[in-house]
Amino acid sequence: MLNFDLYMPARIVFGRGTQKEIGKLIKPHAKKVLLHYGGGSIKKTGLYDQVIASLNESGIGYVELGGVVPNPRLKLVHEGIELCRRENVDLILAVGGGSAIDSAKAIAMGVYYDGDVWDIYETGKPIQKALPVAIILTIPAAGSESSGDTVISNEEKGRKYGYGSPLLRPLVSVMNPELFFTLPKEQIAAGVADMMSHIFERYFTNTTHVDLTDALSEATLRTIIANAPRLIDDPRDYDAWAEVGFAGTVAHNGLLGMGREQDWACHDMEHELSAAYDVTHGAGLAVLTPAWMKYVHKDNIDMFAQFALNVMGVSKGLRDKEELVREGIARLQGFYRRMGLPQTLGELGIDGSRLEEMARKGTREYYGKEHPLGGLKKLYWQDVLNIYRIAK
DSSP states (O other), rough: OOOOOOOOOEEEEEEEEHHHHHHHHTTTOOOOOEEEEOSHHHSSSSSSHHHHHHHHHTTTTEEEOOOOOOSBBHHHHHHHHHHHHHHTEEEEEEEEEEEHHHHHHHHHHHHSSSTTTTHHHHHHHSOOOOOOOEESSOEEEEOOOOOOOEEEEEEETTTEEEEEEEGGGEEEEEEEEETTTOOOOOHHHHHHHHHHHHHHHHHHHHSOOOOHHHHHHHHHHHHHHHHHHHHOOOOOHHHHHHHHHHHHHHHHSGGTTTTTTOOHHHHHHHHHHHHHHHOOOOHHHHHHHHHHHHHHHHGGGHHHHHHHHHSSSTTSSSHHHHHHHHHHHHHHHHHHHHHTTSSGGGTTTTOTTTTTHHHHTTTTTGTOOOOOSSSSSSSSSHHHHHHHHOOO
């Protein structure tokens, strides 16, 4: 087990009706907030009115910025930064899923930065200060409600980068599974693939003597696999949402990665798909993850055999580890299929014309400074291209 520093200050307020308490929860921390959200869904469901009523009841002023889209854009972040500065906002309240939360975090750190916030994403330079962020979660998937991570797309440059800092962990996150009842099945499935990938990126490692986080990761994956299909059959199943929603939080709050080298190659490869084709993040991960497994598993076959046995429930009676691993990957793909997720890049509308370009950009080789992806196996641009081809 590697040395680690565990810091998880995000407060999670869970359960029915909790969104109505948001004003009381943030009143000690804010006099005026930026209410940040996506399209019109929170107004159609009545959530918007509940939030406004709670803010008014607590005497908290607010300004609004809607319009967040999947793969959130830098242009809206710039608008949010200027609005917060002009209105002297002292907290950002994001109501939505990972996109709204990621955009809110980008605004939060950009307010105090003397320059273009995109510089921070490009260079990874540490930030010194950020506005506090509070969350009302409407889409469990990205785990942004408890993480210090944010991902933003720069349309002008055709790039999508992530950034992380402890200063970006939300102050408080409200999670009411009832708010998830109206999600379309495609969104449910993509969210499940995203949260599973957050676990995979930590679970598949060459670090040894990590029995506890192995077991926690496996239990969280099994919980998702057992409950997620229930949501496809009945999106209003509160108990299944409670299990899956909280699993998504645990998947990305940092606990499961403690003491182990992490990978993140699949996320990096998928960011290229999203940047070039604007595909849904979770759908892209559902296609790339099995392809990555097929390409890298021989570099640590014991880890993948453990996954097949402990997560996918493959019988120990299979003749050899290679057969065991193949069956585990096949069962994962079967689960994705049961959820209605795509299996190939072609199903995402991606042909082979830009695969090499994406592989070179993803590893930065395109820009003259190649940086291999991954931890379990270092992936150079040719490796990434091979994985894209497997996924075709």
